[in-house]
Amino acid sequence: MNRQFNRWALALAVAAALAGPAQAQTGDQAQASPAVSGNTTVHLIRLLVEQGVITEEQAGALMEQARREARAEQEAREPDVREGDVRVPYIPETVRDGIRAEVKEEVITQAKEENWAAPNTFPEWVSRVEWSGDVRVRNESRFRANDNSDLVADYQEWNDTEYDISVPNVFPPLLNTRQDRENLLRVRARFGLEADLGKQWRTGLRLATGSSDSPVSTTQTLGGGLSKKDIWLDRAWISWHPGIWTFTAGRAKNPFVSTDILYSGELGFDGVSAGWNDVSVGEHGAFFGTLGAFPLGYISDDFPSDEQNKKASEDKWLFGAQLGIDWRFQEDQRFLAALAYYDFDNIQGQRSSPCPLYAGYQSCRSDWSAPAFMQKGNSVFLLRDIVLEPGNEADTAMPQLVGLASEFQLLDINLRWRTPLFNDYELSLAGNYIHNLAYDEDEMFERSDGLILNNFDTNGELESGADAWMVHAAFGDDLDLARAGNWQVFFGYKYIEPDALPDAFNDSSFHLGGTNAKGYFLGGSYAFTPDLSARGRWLSAEEVYGQPLAIDVLQLELNARF
Structure with missing residues (x-):
């Protein structure tokens, strides 16, 4: 009984995650109940498959639905593009942090090898x-x-x-x-x-x-x-x-x-x-x-x-x-x-x-x-x-x-x-x-x-x-x-x-x-x-x-x- 209950709870969570991005919220509602992130939705769908609540085919359909709704929501938020405008794609914060850390490590390594890390230093x-x-x-x-x-x-x-x-x-x-x-x-x-x-x-x-x-x-x-x-x-x-x-x-x-x-x-x-x-x-x-x-x-x-x-x-x-x-x-x-x-x-x-x-x-x-x-x-x-x-x-x-x-x-x-x-x-x-x-x-x-x-x-x-x-x-x-x-x-x-x-x-x-x-x-x-x-x-x-x-x-x- 408990296992069956857990399966339905997971299914409801997935539904809430899929519905979250498509629902309009007021400013107060958005602050009190932020939308579930895409990564969370993916994890929940995978968990449903592992628990046997849905099949692999059903999971694929749910994933495709989530992508379409996320894309539609993004397009709805974007302003009209006019001639001469430059499109700057959105990069998630986690990706930006990773790029920043990688570049920093490479620069520091090169600076140590070539002795130009700091001003007023001497040759190697x-x-x-x-x-x-x-x-x-x-x-x-x-x-x-x-x-x-x-x-x-x-x-x-x-x-x-x-x-x-x-x-x-x-x-x-x-x-x-x-x-x-x-x-x-x-x-x-x-x-x-x-x-x-x-x-x-x-x-x-x-x-x-x-x-x-x-x-x-x-x-x-x-x-x-x-x-x-x-x-x-x-x-x-x-x-x-x-x-x-x-x-x-x-x-x-x-x-x-x-x-x-x-x-x-x-x-x-x-x-x-x-x-x-x-x-x-x-x-x-x-x-x-x-x-x-x-x-x-x-x-x-x-x-x-x-x-x-x-x-x-x-x-x-x-x-x-x-x-x-x-x-x-x-x-x-x-x-x-x-x-x-x-x-x-x-x-x-x-x-x-x-x-x-x-x-x-x-x-x-x-x-x-x-x-x-x-x-x-x-x-x-x-x-x-x-x-x-x-x-x-x-x-x-x-x-x-x-x-x-x-x-x-x-x-x-x-x-x-x-x-x-x-x-x-x-x-x-x-x-x-x-x-x-x-x-x-x-x-x-x-x-x-x-x-x-x-x-x-x-x-x-x-x-x-x-x-x-x-x-x-x-x-x-x-x-x-x-x-x-x-x-x-x-x-x-x-x-x-x-x-x-x-x-x-x-x-x-x-x-x-x-x-x-x-x-x-x-x-x-x-x-x-x-x-x-x-x-x-x-x-x-x-x-x-x-x-x-x-x-x-x-x-x-x-x-x-x-």
Whole structure:
């Protein structure tokens, strides 16, 4: 009975739906009882068929009737169409909403792909470029002991000027060893970018200040009559990162784990390197390794320029290999150990064949072996075997160059440990030991024909050595200075014998650069913001062997980065 009743109720609903559009209603009636929509009528007819009230044929007839009545009603509502009128068909609201959503989605997708969704945006390639930079303003004072030797030669200046040793009573270029230099205002600015090239390729470059082409410093002393400051190309490289490997070519950052006792933190490496990392060792450790080849100097293509018989290729290289392990006991506790071998190939000086400069020659055939850059400390000797002019021996000019007496093949060990302490404080300990495997005093005298110039004691015995080491400790609430209010204090000690390593490439602040130095350094840092910090350092050093040379350096600086 109930099913029969439901069938008749549905039939009455369909009848009402069909009748609704054809019946005229007053304004009040239309508001109180709106007509049933066409979609509702269709659903009701289908429901009658499903319930068995009507057949498919009857349903078709009802649908056709509904269409005719709807069309007649629409035509009755339309105004008369005259010539020139434009007919705009009616589009239901639901259809319009669907079209609007679809068009909006397509437009947004295209805008994202082509980067024109909003005004004042940049081209697509800009999103693949990362910009960075830093600025450091430093006040530096240099204090020298009054009893320092005042006969310490500046061998870099010696080579630059080709000092003539034949001129009597004229000293070679000498370093300032006794007069202080206070409150030097100095600045360093660096600006660079890195770009993602796709398919695991990247490239980058960086510009930096610097008062010269010194490889170990980009700091510029202010003053000079308010003149503008020099800008140098500090980085330019391309790298590829397939999996755990990284291959880099160009002028890039130091790829090795090292300290500034060997390589200055501002030193760039020209050449190629290949490194791998993240090779797991157990649950917490990972091996890493690096290989590199870096040209230190090429002989000029037409050397000697004033001779028909040119010199064969004599290039200088640094070859390096390092293997290490990075072990993390916990997320914030880390131990790192690295063993490296560095071969500074062909950088030692070579004594020339007899060289008759009096005959008009501009150079001797071993001039290429003079170092491109020196600081101080290494044992050096006279490179040129200058022939005296027959009959005018006393007045023969003897412009000389100096070269390194020792070879350098270095074994380098680095150990680092960082651990949390009480109250969220952190402690970092580091040690570095370097030994020159190629150091041999007999070979040094043989190579130089006994003409070594420096690092002798009062008895005329050579005082040098092959070892260097450093220890360093830092303590603070965040050693990375990552948040405003973070601070740290640090202390360390360095000991560098004269020929333990090349004097050209290490930190230029401790003992004002070079080797044959020992002493301590201490200081602290404070972060005003994550990108602005202050640091103060005191570095006190003196000679290991030879003539007295004690130098203290005070640095107060602000460091900003972006």
